[in-house]
Amino acid sequence: MPGVSMSGGVMIDWRRVQDLLAEIGPECFEEIVSLFLQEADEVVARLRALSDARAVENDLHFLKGSALNLGFAELAQMCQTGERSAAAGSANVPMDAVIDSYHQSRTAFLGGIKTLAA
Numbered sequence: 001m002p003g004v005s006m007s008g009g010v011m012i013d014w015r016r017v018q019d020l021l022a023e024i025g026p027e028c029f030e031e032i033v034s035l036f037l038q039e040a041d042e043v044v045a046r047l048r049a050l051s052d053a054r055a056v057e058n059d060l061h062f063l064k065g066s067a068l069n070l071g072f073a074e075l076a077q078m079c080q081t082g083e084r085s086a087a088a089g090s091a092n093v094p095m096d097a098v099i100d101s102y103h104q105s106r107t108a109f110l111g112g113i114k115t116l117a118a
Contacts, residue, residue, distance in 0.1 A: 011074045012071050012112060014071065016070070016071035017070065032070075040102065043062060044099055046059070047059060050095075060093070061079070078101050
């Protein structure tokens with residue numbers, strides 16, 4: 001299954017998703033996905049309100065790691081860029097773009113894993 005292309009990049013790295021599924025099995029995969037989405041939803045919900053560079057860096061670091069684990073390739077890249085900017089002292093990260101990427105990735109992922117399960 002190819003990634004969904006956005007802005008010239010790959011939104012979902014389906015090879016990573018398939019590798020994770022093979023590594024941990026379907027039951028654990030469902031638990032991991034559920035936990036990731038729950039935690040990511042919480043982080044994404046507070047991103048717009050953050051103004052402290054350290055808080056921005058921490059939340060983007062968490063989101064990046066989770067995104068990498070589940071193959072959210074474009075989101076992980078955006079988080080890495082924002083995390084670096086925040087680490088340099090700037091809380092001026094394009095949160096709307098990060099949030100939009102998360103929601104688009106989430107939708108593409110949930111639709112795609114139904115295909116993987118079939």
